[in-house]
Amino acid sequence: MSEQPTIRAVDVHKRFGxxxxxxxxxxxxxxxxxxxxxxxSGSGKSTLLRCINHxxxxxxxxxxxxxxxxxxxxxxxxxxxxxxxxxxxxxxRDLGIVFQQFNLWPHMTVLGNVIEAPIRVxxxxxxxxxxxxxxxxxRVHLGEKAIEYPARLSGGQQQRVAIARALAMQPKxxxxxEPTSSLDPELTDEVLGVMRELANDGTTMIVVTHEMGxxxxxxxxxxxxxxxxxxEEGLPAEIFSAPKSERFRQFISKHLRPAS
Amino acid sequence: xxxxxQQALDVSVFWxxxxxxxxxxxxxxxxxxAAAVLALGIGLGAALLRVNRFRALRWIGTLHVEIFRxxxxxxxxxxxHFVLPLLIGYVIHRRFELHPFVSAVIGxxxxxxxxxxxxxxxxxxxxxxAHIEAGRSCGMSERLILWRxxxxxxxxxxxxxxxxxxxxxxxxxxxxxxxxxxxxxYQVSMIxxxxxRPLPLYTGAALTYFAVILLAGSGLRALxxxxxxxxxx
Numbered sequence: 001m002s003e004q005p006t007i008r009a010v011d012v013h014k015r016f017g018x019x020x021x022x023x024x025x026x027x028x029x030x031x032x033x034x035x036x037x038x039x040x041s042g043s044g045k046s047t048l049l050r051c052i053n054h055x056x057x058x059x060x061x062x063x064x065x066x067x068x069x070x071x072x073x074x075x076x077x078x079x080x081x082x083x084x085x086x087x088x089x090x091x092x093r094d095l096g097i098v099f100q101q102f103n104l105w106p107h108m109t110v111l112g113n114v115i116e117a118p119i120r121v122x123x124x125x126x127x128x129x130x131x132x133x134x135x136x137x138x139r140v141h142l143g144e145k146a147i148e149y150p151a152r153l154s155g156g157q158q159q160r161v162a163i164a165r166a167l168a169m170q171p172k173x174x175x176x177x178e179p180t181s182s183l184d185p186e187l188t189d190e191v192l193g194v195m196r197e198l199a200n201d202g203t204t205m206i207v208v209t210h211e212m213g214x215x216x217x218x219x220x221x222x223x224x225x226x227x228x229x230x231x232e233e234g235l236p237a238e239i240f241s242a243p244k245s246e247r248f249r250q251f252i253s254k255h256l257r258p259a260s
Numbered sequence: 261x262x263x264x265x266q267q268a269l270d271v272s273v274f275w276x277x278x279x280x281x282x283x284x285x286x287x288x289x290x291x292x293x294a295a296a297v298l299a300l301g302i303g304l305g306a307a308l309l310r311v312n313r314f315r316a317l318r319w320i321g322t323l324h325v326e327i328f329r330x331x332x333x334x335x336x337x338x339x340x341h342f343v344l345p346l347l348i349g350y351v352i353h354r355r356f357e358l359h360p361f362v363s364a365v366i367g368x369x370x371x372x373x374x375x376x377x378x379x380x381x382x383x384x385x386x387x388x389x390a391h392i393e394a395g396r397s398c399g400m401s402e403r404l405i406l407w408r409x410x411x412x413x414x415x416x417x418x419x420x421x422x423x424x425x426x427x428x429x430x431x432x433x434x435x436x437x438x439x440x441x442x443x444x445x446y447q448v449s450m451i452x453x454x455x456x457r458p459l460p461l462y463t464g465a466a467l468t469y470f471a472v473i474l475l476a477g478s479g480l481r482a483l484x485x486x487x488x489x490x491x492x493x
Contacts, residue, residue, distance in 0.1 A: 055393055086401070093399040103394040106491045107412045117398035120408060149490050162394075169398055 004067050006031045006204050012061035021047045023228035034205045036215035039225035045208045049177050053095040054088050096166030097175040100182050102158040104150040110161050111146040114168045136164040140194050156187030176207040212255050216240050224248050274464025277451050284447035288433045291364050298369030303376025310381050328374030333432045337367035341439040364436035372429050379421050383414035419484040
């Protein structure tokens with residue numbers, strides 16, 4: 001496993017005013033692996049995910065995407081400068097993110113949402129983009145909804161469109177920020193089902209979630225965050241059955257439901 | 261019914277002069293359309309200044325809104341036509357004049373740009389930051405996000421209020437006769453001088469404005485509702 005990690009976080013700190021939300025987090029995610037981040041509210045897991053695609057700028061530390069620094073340019077020497085926004089935007093194409101609240105653009109159709117960035121950002125021809133968009137919608141089983149507006153869809157369907165929108169950029173990594181937290185329980189499964197299929201297809205994924213069953217079943221690795229630090233991490237089979245820290249033990253006993 | 265009231269309501273004289281009056285109404289429409297384009301363009305610019313992250317630019321935007329929103333349109337039109345050319349002439353050391361039509365459009369356009377700026381700003385602030393973040397996360401530039409994600413939503417959100425502002429802008433075009441723009445009211449006063457019967461002419465003008473605004477306003481409202489319903493289900 002000498003391969004370059006797809007994502008590498010190096011000592012990421014994030015401070016909002018006087019509150020330090022991330023206190024030095026480092027980890028690696030390799031191609032094709034699925035990493036789940038779990039932890040209580042306020043543990044910093046969503047902030048960490050948002051740092052990975054620079055929606056939040058880390059106060060210190062860095063994110064490397066295939067070895068390339070997201071936050072800085074000019075190597076490590078005296079030429080080192082914060083990376084300009086245009087370059088960050090270029091690197092963001094490789095990082096698809098799916099939000100808790102879907103965040104679809106309401107004035108565009110489902111297909112319009114999916115093909116917007118491929119056309120405007122990647123410069124695809126409209127025809128190509130439509131073919132790509134339809135393929136992405138088929139992957140989330142919503143091919144027949146292409147011409148609907150988001151307001152006409154259920155929450156679960158909207159979230160699947162959001163997944164298709166992120167997939168359409170053909171990113172190296174898919175980031176999920178509590179993708180099922182604002183869904184009714186009966187709609188959660190359709191979204192988790194799609195995510196499971198993506199994982200089985202070899203998609204590299206980082207998933208912030210409260211779904212312990214999903215984390216245990218689908219992830220290659222689980223990270224438990226507490227107070228802005230990774231408190232415990234490991235293979236799901238190991239850390240769920242033999243938690244080392246007392247806090248993680250308590251967290252599991254509160255959240256773990258029998259795997260479906 | 262008194263005789264004078266009967267005369268005032270007898271609009272046959274208005275009908276008699278329909279060709280020239282209609283030409284006047286067309287001038288109202290031209291002034292309205294040109295002023296609306298100006299007001300929307302400058303209003304958008306001022307709104308973008310007001311939501312800018314640089315304080316100095318925000319301040320300029322606020323100044324613009326406060327100056328023009330608080331200026332009576334009547335005075336603005338007269339001032340632009342008579343005072344502004346003197347100022348410009350003083351600066352360029354040459355005699356300078358504005359065509360009445362141009363003065364009318366500038367005066368009304370700037371006053372209404374103050375109102376439209378506030379409507380735009382409210383619309384921009386109502387677009388959830390999350391929609392913008394979704395754009396950023398796809399690698400969209402801030403300019404692309406503005407034109408493709410923010411403004412299309414702003415336009416839909418501000419439609420109902422804009423229709424009201426378009427209506428008051430159209431009504432405000434009745435004052436351009438002050439600086440001799442040959443609009444409907446201008447023609448009415450010209451004909452009055454010949455016929456010496458102002459009241460039926462004013463009644464006719466009132467009915468004409470009422471009909472035009474009612475028809476155009478309700479048509480626009482119906483269109484905008486149909487367009488919005490798809491999105492805000």
